[in-house]
Amino acid sequence: MVRGGDERRVPAGDPELGRAVSLAQQGDEGAFETAYRIVHPGLLGYLRGLVGADAEDVASDAWLQIARDLRRFRGDGAGFRGWTATIARHRALDHLRKQKRSPRTSLLEETALDLPGRADTVEAALESLSTRWALAQIAALPPDQAEAVLLRVVVGLDGPAAARVLGKRPGAVRTAAHRGLRRLSERLTAAGRARDATGTARRTSKDEV
Amino acid sequence: MRRKVHVTDAAFTTPEMGRFADAVRGGAEPEGVDRALTAFREALGATDGSGPRRPRPRDDWRPVRDRRWARVPLRAALGAAVAGVTLGGVALAAGTGMLPGPAGTDGPERRPTRPPGVDAPRTPSATRPDGAPGSTGPGPSSPVPPEPGTRDAPAPDQVALCRARGKGNGPNQGAAFRRLVEAAGGASAVDAYCATVDVPAPTGPPSAAPGRSKEQQAAPPARGRSGKTAGVGKGR
Numbered sequence: 001m002v003r004g005g006d007e008r009r010v011p012a013g014d015p016e017l018g019r020a021v022s023l024a025q026q027g028d029e030g031a032f033e034t035a036y037r038i039v040h041p042g043l044l045g046y047l048r049g050l051v052g053a054d055a056e057d058v059a060s061d062a063w064l065q066i067a068r069d070l071r072r073f074r075g076d077g078a079g080f081r082g083w084t085a086t087i088a089r090h091r092a093l094d095h096l097r098k099q100k101r102s103p104r105t106s107l108l109e110e111t112a113l114d115l116p117g118r119a120d121t122v123e124a125a126l127e128s129l130s131t132r133w134a135l136a137q138i139a140a141l142p143p144d145q146a147e148a149v150l151l152r153v154v155v156g157l158d159g160p161a162a163a164r165v166l167g168k169r170p171g172a173v174r175t176a177a178h179r180g181l182r183r184l185s186e187r188l189t190a191a192g193r194a195r196d197a198t199g200t201a202r203r204t205s206k207d208e209v
Numbered sequence: 210m211r212r213k214v215h216v217t218d219a220a221f222t223t224p225e226m227g228r229f230a231d232a233v234r235g236g237a238e239p240e241g242v243d244r245a246l247t248a249f250r251e252a253l254g255a256t257d258g259s260g261p262r263r264p265r266p267r268d269d270w271r272p273v274r275d276r277r278w279a280r281v282p283l284r285a286a287l288g289a290a291v292a293g294v295t296l297g298g299v300a301l302a303a304g305t306g307m308l309p310g311p312a313g314t315d316g317p318e319r320r321p322t323r324p325p326g327v328d329a330p331r332t333p334s335a336t337r338p339d340g341a342p343g344s345t346g347p348g349p350s351s352p353v354p355p356e357p358g359t360r361d362a363p364a365p366d367q368v369a370l371c372r373a374r375g376k377g378n379g380p381n382q383g384a385a386f387r388r389l390v391e392a393a394g395g396a397s398a399v400d401a402y403c404a405t406v407d408v409p410a411p412t413g414p415p416s417a418a419p420g421r422s423k424e425q426q427a428a429p430p431a432r433g434r435s436g437k438t439a440g441v442g443k444g445r
Binding site: 002059150 | 236264
């Protein structure tokens with residue numbers, strides 16, 4: 001049950017991603033697929049936070065543009081994450097504009113509709129963190145904190161890159177991200193405690209921090 | 210590496226947050242990769258011949274220190290441009306300072322920089338004989354003696370020279386006429402040169418017709434048709 005956090009940590013510069021992007025820019029299709037497989041999950045998670053169930057469609061649009069503009073891109077693997085996140089964000093905002101929704105309301109609608117009851121939530125946290133439950137935690141944050149956390153935790157950007165994606169000052173984004181993270185941690189911890197309290201038979205609980 | 214930012218950054222990559230991030234990412238539609246690859250192939254085909262496209266600022270995600278290096282040439286170019294403008298301004302100012310009269314009309318302004326003998330004949334010969342308006346259109350308007358009707362009054366010395374021609378009845382030997390020929394850039398150009406002077410004259414310009422110029426240069430203010438011209442030149 002315990003999965004190492006390290007595998008999800010973004011190595012500085014993302015060497016493998018950087019190589020793949022570089023090759024893809026020269027027309028290597030396999031390398032492009034590699035880059036896609038590395039980057040797409042984070043982008044999709046970010047988009048889920050922004051546009052909910054439309055994330056797959058918006059991601060598709062985003063990848064269309066990513067493929068089109070790939071040769072303009074300059075940077076390494078980490079830069080590629082930021083660049084693609086910016087494109088995805090613009091596509092998401094376009095999408096919401098068409099639907100005349102704000103990211104906030106879309107997130108709330110999605111999660112409010114599907115949010116399970118408290119017991120279920122805890123139970124979901126016990127088994128594994130379901131996508132829906134996780135998005136509900138994001139939705140509970142103020143919008144600026146939610147998006148900053150998504151970029152930092154889900155997309156895997158560092159502070160300055162997240163600020164650039166959002167077009168805001170790094171200091172403001174760092175503050176938002178840290179506040180959001182603190183809240184999120186509290187919720188996760190609370191969920192973990194609840195799980196510890198209920199999951200008496202679980203031996204794995206002691207592994208869960 | 211021990212800066213505060215990096216210490217707190219660790220909080221974003223704890224195992225707990227890693228699991229949370231995985232949950233948000235969830236699963237993806239398997240066909241997503243096919244769509245992306247199709248887009249990649251199409252983009253590749255579309256841009257194949259055109260070479261790598263120029264990145265815009267928003268496409269530059271290199272680490273800031275690299276971007277700074279990349280910007281050096283730009284800055285240098287900017288500096289050079291600024292310097293160029295500055296020096297150009299200085300040169301311009303110096304050039305203006307050399308001008309004898311007050312900088313204003315371009316006619317007199319040009320005079321001292323180029324000998325009239327160079328300037329003067331160019332317009333008349335270029336515009337007048339063939340009479341084609343488009344041949345040297347806007348070009349000569351500024352650096353050469355004013356065109357009839359459109360310019361300010363001709364420079365005084367030009368008027369004086371042409372007036373002298375009118376007075377120098379008969380043989381065109383006079384010192385004044387020689388100066389005129391010199392100013393006009395040749396005896397054949399005198400007619401055209403002075404045609405521009407005819408503007409302020411009362412009767413209006415029957416501006417020297419091309420056909421007449423030859424006979425004019427032989428005996429400038431002679432009888433017949435040229436008498437008219439002479440009359441204009443004299444201002445009578």
